Amino acid sequence: MGVEVRVEGLTKSFGNQLIWGDVSLTLPAGEICVMLGPSGTGKSVFLKTLIGLLKPDKGHIYIEGTDIATCSERELYEIRRLFGVLFQDGAMFGSMNLYDNVAFPLREHTKKSESEIRSIVMEKMEMVGLVGAEKKLPGEISGGMRKRAGLARALVLDPEILLVDEPDSGLDPVRTSFLNQVMIDLNEAFGATFLIVTHDVNTARTVPDNIGMLYHRHLAMFGPREMLLSSEEPVIRQFLNAQMIGPIGMSEEKDADELAAEAGQELPPLPPIPIQQLPSSGMLRATQRPPGEWCRENGITPPPGSFADTRAGAT
């Protein structure tokens, strides 16, 4: 089962430029979380801080009682074995073919025989739909395939926490949906904790159990999916519905004049909350809550038309 990640008061700056400050959140064990944010708000930096590739200036990250921000290099290497990370472009080793890439962590960390390695690697390759491409070099395949290969490599040591950096960048919407489905199925099968960093609104609306949003050098909000999707908070509302009206501007925030010009305009109504994407089995995942439960518990009326089954062909 997955592992909880607790972040307290995390602050990071490069030189004297603050990236984000005082970020506190908890990634609940076994749940899928999405970290959203406009381009350039340090989402990837956040992800790299979580695995200790970057040291935060302040704050703590607790994983199974170890504080990644202050622990020794040796402990860090130990803790990292709990993690699987999918980098933006897959970060495959260019000199090895896909099979050797996926087998690499097994060969380095375990004493398994080649035949055991082969069966594990082929199992993961099948999960991500790459059977038949084992002998290809990373330079010879498309970006989508590289991502899926990266996912297979991230999975090979059965991680407890999976960090995914922009699974949808450079992929078409269909492939993105397939990749999202793969991740949901993986969560159902292994119960690992997922953190997906993205700015794709569609992924954020349909995949996760929890959503967080980084904006203007701080964590604007973090909570259950339905909480953010029904939120009236201008930043959240603007971003999750990809609108131009709201505090987020082209370069960073809008200035006072631009905001004043928008003052009279009424925000379009909140769109209905879509149903959460289910695993291929069609059953709720262990950590998935029935649609509308959070809204009912908190006495919030979701926008009209929410939770309707909009899948094509659904009756």
Next chain:
Amino acid sequence: MTVSATAPLKHAGSLFSFALDTARASVRRPFQLREFLQQAWFVASVTIIPTALVAIPFGAVIALQVGGLIKQFGAQAFTGSAAVLAVVREASPIATALLIAGAGGSAICADLGSRKIREELDAMMVLGIDPIQRLVVPRVLATMLVAFFLNGFVSVVGVMGGYVFNVVLQDGTPGSYIASFTALAHLPDLWQGQAKALVFGFIAAVVASYKGVNAGGGPKGVGDAVNQSVVITFMLLFVANFSMTAIYFQLVPPKGA
């Protein structure tokens, strides 16, 4: 980024600590034998031919210079000895170092730099593998090994080149050229040349690796890193060469002195 007066010190410090990390990681198990052999073969394959091509004219130039000078002194009998001394003590380690840094070091730096910007090194760290132990140590040891043998090779080719030019072009006497070999030179000269080659190989590989794993800012960053690594290596090499020569003369007095 603000530029401060202490920035160069900071870089020097982190380069030094990188070298220490590498030295420490080189004794940690498991040793990456496969990577080591691949890298040794790779560095040898990019350096052997250019080195041979440089060594022949290098030996010849020294023979010409020394031969002319010695003729003026009227001590032709020592031509061979002086040429050997110059080649084995100084010319050969320097020629080796320049080629190791220029051909081997730049290739190592470009390789590690492109891995860095493709996030391969991050991916490796996340998989719980230390890139210094896995990638840098084999490269540094391989470069030292190749530098060691290359120096022997350059010494031989250089001395042969000197012989040919002295005998053919300067009408030297073959017998006295060879016979005078040991008049001034002695075995410690060869050892110090080999020791220099090892140190130069270490410096070239460590600087190249350091610049490579700290490359940033996309493909241009890798180009800059390669450029800087070659320049820094050359500067360090000549400083190290001077120090080692000075120490050598203190430790081992010249023959007959």
